[in-house]
Amino acid sequence: MTRRSLRNNLFWATAIGLVMIAMLMALVVSLWGLETLNRGVEQLKPMFLVWRTLVFVTLIGGWPVWISAALDRHWITPEKSIELSAFRWPFAIWLLLLEGLLNQGLLLKLVNLIVEIS
Numbered sequence: 001m002t003r004r005s006l007r008n009n010l011f012w013a014t015a016i017g018l019v020m021i022a023m024l025m026a027l028v029v030s031l032w033g034l035e036t037l038n039r040g041v042e043q044l045k046p047m048f049l050v051w052r053t054l055v056f057v058t059l060i061g062g063w064p065v066w067i068s069a070a071l072d073r074h075w076i077t078p079e080k081s082i083e084l085s086a087f088r089w090p091f092a093i094w095l096l097l098l099e100g101l102l103n104q105g106l107l108l109k110l111v112n113l114i115v116e117i118s
Contacts, residue, residue, distance in 0.1 A: 052103065056095060063088045 028037050064085065071081045101107040 052099065056092075056099075059095070060088070060092045063091075 025037060028040070067076075067081050067084050070076045071078065076084070
């Protein structure tokens with residue numbers, strides 16, 4: 001399987017998965033109402049937190065492993081591996097910044113504070 005076909009298959013699998021999730025959410029809303037969906041999301045928040053934490057640990061902690069594995073398989077050049085290794089901590093900072101702003105509601109709290117002040 002070529003890299004192009006693998007990328008194409010990954011794109012279509014992701015697109016189909018997202019469409020299926022959207023259809024499932026629409027079905028839940030149409031059958032039981034939006035409050036049921038909100039209640040389900042509230043109940044699953046701890047699981048989502050664990051999932052995000054595992055993804056962060058896997059990405060940030062396993063960064064050198066992923067880089068060396070890609071280098072061993074000749075997916076990247078040695079120069080690119082050095083460049084990617086230097087990008088680890090800026091990536092981690094941006095990832096944690098986005099987590100704080102978007103998922104923890106800090107951006108919403110900041111907007112509410114600005115609206116209250118003005």
